Amino acid sequence: MPSPLAPSAQGTFARRDPRLLILALVLFALVTVSLERIGATGLALALAVLVVFAAGLPPRLLLRRLALLEGLMLALLLTLPFTVPGAPVLALGPFAASAEGLHKAALIALKANAVVLAMLGLLGGLEAPALGHALGRLGLPDKLVHLLLLTVRQIARLDDELGRLRRAMRARAFVPRSNRHTWASYGNLIGMLLVRSLERARRVEAAMRCRGFHGRFYLLDSQRWRGADTAWLLALLPLCAGLVALDRLA
Amino acid sequence: MAHIPDGVLSAPVLVTGALLSAGLLAVALRRLDYAALPQAAVLAAAFFVSSLISIPLGLSSAHLLLNGLMGLLLGWTAVPALFVALVLQAAFFGYGGVVVLGVNTLNIALPALLCAAALRPLLGRAGPKAVFGIGAAAGAAGVLLTAALVALSLGLSGESFWPAAKAVLVIYVPLALVEALVTGTVLSFLKRVAPEMLPGAEARHA
Numbered sequence: 001m002p003s004p005l006a007p008s009a010q011g012t013f014a015r016r017d018p019r020l021l022i023l024a025l026v027l028f029a030l031v032t033v034s035l036e037r038i039g040a041t042g043l044a045l046a047l048a049v050l051v052v053f054a055a056g057l058p059p060r061l062l063l064r065r066l067a068l069l070e071g072l073m074l075a076l077l078l079t080l081p082f083t084v085p086g087a088p089v090l091a092l093g094p095f096a097a098s099a100e101g102l103h104k105a106a107l108i109a110l111k112a113n114a115v116v117l118a119m120l121g122l123l124g125g126l127e128a129p130a131l132g133h134a135l136g137r138l139g140l141p142d143k144l145v146h147l148l149l150l151t152v153r154q155i156a157r158l159d160d161e162l163g164r165l166r167r168a169m170r171a172r173a174f175v176p177r178s179n180r181h182t183w184a185s186y187g188n189l190i191g192m193l194l195v196r197s198l199e200r201a202r203r204v205e206a207a208m209r210c211r212g213f214h215g216r217f218y219l220l221d222s223q224r225w226r227g228a229d230t231a232w233l234l235a236l237l238p239l240c241a242g243l244v245a246l247d248r249l250a
Numbered sequence: 251m252a253h254i255p256d257g258v259l260s261a262p263v264l265v266t267g268a269l270l271s272a273g274l275l276a277v278a279l280r281r282l283d284y285a286a287l288p289q290a291a292v293l294a295a296a297f298f299v300s301s302l303i304s305i306p307l308g309l310s311s312a313h314l315l316l317n318g319l320m321g322l323l324l325g326w327t328a329v330p331a332l333f334v335a336l337v338l339q340a341a342f343f344g345y346g347g348v349v350v351l352g353v354n355t356l357n358i359a360l361p362a363l364l365c366a367a368a369l370r371p372l373l374g375r376a377g378p379k380a381v382f383g384i385g386a387a388a389g390a391a392g393v394l395l396t397a398a399l400v401a402l403s404l405g406l407s408g409e410s411f412w413p414a415a416k417a418v419l420v421i422y423v424p425l426a427l428v429e430a431l432v433t434g435t436v437l438s439f440l441k442r443v444a445p446e447m448l449p450g451a452e453a454r455h456a
Contacts, residue, residue: 005342029348033257033264072400073255075417083410101410111257116344123341131341143279143287148334150291151298155338158292158299178306183428187435190300190316194293194323194436195444201292208288 005128005155013055014125018134020229021122024236029115031240040247041107045114047239051121062120073112080105128152158197165189252315252396253339253354256347260407267403268352271333274359278329286327293324294331298338305428312425318392319433321362322370322385325449328362329355353403361395370449381441381448382434389433390426397422 013021032044052062081090086100123131129149136145169185176182259267282290297316304311320328333355339345346354365388372384401415440447 005338026348029256033349034261071421072253072414072418075414075421076258076404076411079413079417080410083413085410104410108255108257112255112347115256115347115349119340119348120344126341128338128342135337141275141279143282143284144275144330144334146284146287147282147291147294147330148337150287151294151331151334152338154292154295155298158295159302162299162303176306178308180431182306183431184435186303186305186314187432188439189303190296190314190319190432191436191439191443193300194296194440194447197292197296198289198444198447201289204292205285205288 005152013051013122016232017225017229018126018130019138019225020232021126022131022134022138023233025119025122027236027240028118031243032111032114032118035111035243035247036107037247038103038106038110040243041110041114043246044243045110045117047243048114048117048121052117055121055124057120057124062117073109077105077109080108128155154197154200157200158193161196162189162193165192252358252400253336253346254350254357254400254403256349258407258411259350259353259403263403263407264349264353267350267354267356271352271355271359274329274356274363275333278326281326282330290324290327290331293320293327294334297331298335301335301339305432307424307428312428314429314432315358315393315396315425316429316433317358317362317396318365318388318390318429319385319436321365321392322373322388322433322437323447323449324362325366325370326363328366329359332359332362357396357399357403360399361392364395365391373448378438378441382438384434385437386430386434388437390430392433393422393426393429397426 028044028048032041035041035044081097081101082092082095084098084101084104086098088096089099089102090097126134129152132145132148132152135148136142166189169189174185176186297320300316301313304313317328317332320332324331336346336351336355336358340347340351368391369384369388373381376384397419401419404411404415404418437448
């Protein structure tokens with residue numbers, strides 16, 4: 001069973017410094033969120049799609065992760081056309097969808113998906129520890145980085161453990177249904193997962209102390225910022241400035 | 251569900267959320283000892299992995315939030331643990347977004363802290379029945395407070411978001427019931443199997 005945090009892409013960005021990918025993502029997200037016109041936002045989405053293709057993400061995985069079909073988004077996209085005041089374009093009984101509302105809903109759908117796609121495209125090829133190291137080098141507090149690295153390691157182990165526990169439940173003919181028995185069973189499952197994982201945590205901590213852990217980690221990795229990374233960043237800046245300019249001036 | 255995507259909220263809400271989250275994180279990190287990191291990491295991982303389980307609920311299915319449980323078990327450490335889980339969920343599953351990370355952290359971590367403050371002191375001397383009740387209260391409170399904060403983030407971002415915010419609140423009510431039952435069961439399971447994991451137990455054992 002692959003780890004839930006296994007990298008999903010191996011494309012153009014796998015060789016870039018993870019710090020560049022994070023910086024690019026934050027920059028792109030900030031610019032995208034600030035856009036106000038459909039045209040420029042659509043262009044941002046197109047850019048994100050381009051990033052995804054360059055990263056070589058499997059399309060099936062992408063469809064599942066698009067923000068469009070998620071509960072909160074659905075609630076927003078369905079209500080906004082009717083709640084934003086403006087010129088009515090479509091009447092459904094007593095409710096009228098306004099052009100302004102449709103515009104706002106479309107804008108939100110475009111922005112949310114542009115950022116999600118860029119995020120998956122840029123970070124999808126990273127190993128989780130590389131992400132942690134890069135965040136550390138970008139100034140995230142030490143303890144937080146260590147917590148992230150340790151958590152990443154534990155997630156893989158716990159996911160295995162959860163798989164074992166659920167197989168054990170299935171072997172006892174457990175079928176999840178929408179009833180109290182199921183929910184209580186899941187409570188016990190999570191309880192067991194916690195007990196086992198805490199036992200593991202004690203062992204991990206003891207083992208770390210045995211190896212001389214005295215409250216400090218050292219980030220050892222081979223991330224190196226190359227000239228090409230600077231070039232990518234410099235290429236990104238006018239692109240983002242162009243998006244903003246298009247949004248404000250056109 | 252508790253993850254607000256990017257592009258929805260207004261700039262003042264985003265900035266406020268980011269600042270408050272950063273403040274909470276700074277306080278929590280100062281209180282967190284390096285020696286406690288492995289344990290916090292395991293619980294953060296357990297939280298992350300458990301939230302992947304999809305739980306049947308009516309005709310649909312839901313994912314657990316578990317922030318009430320995290321608050322009860324971890325106290326202040328729940329803040330960095332939840333933050334880390336959110337970063338990983340965003341980076342690897344595309345839940346939430348980049349700029350809203352601060353707001354999302356606040357919406358999920360603040361209820362955990364409130365549960366910790368209100369219910370953690372009661373755990374030490376509670377009997378098995380009461381432990382289930384405390385767990386159920388934390389589960390329900392975690393989800394409902396998060397729902398309220400999500401609704402508030404939406405509502406403060408614009409007048410036109412209020413109907414969607416109300417819809418979110420309604421959707422969360424059944425989820426809170428399931429979460430209450432699950433969290434209560436988790437706590438009474440821990441009370442029976444590993445009482446030393448519950449806060450307040452150290453005092454009697456040490």
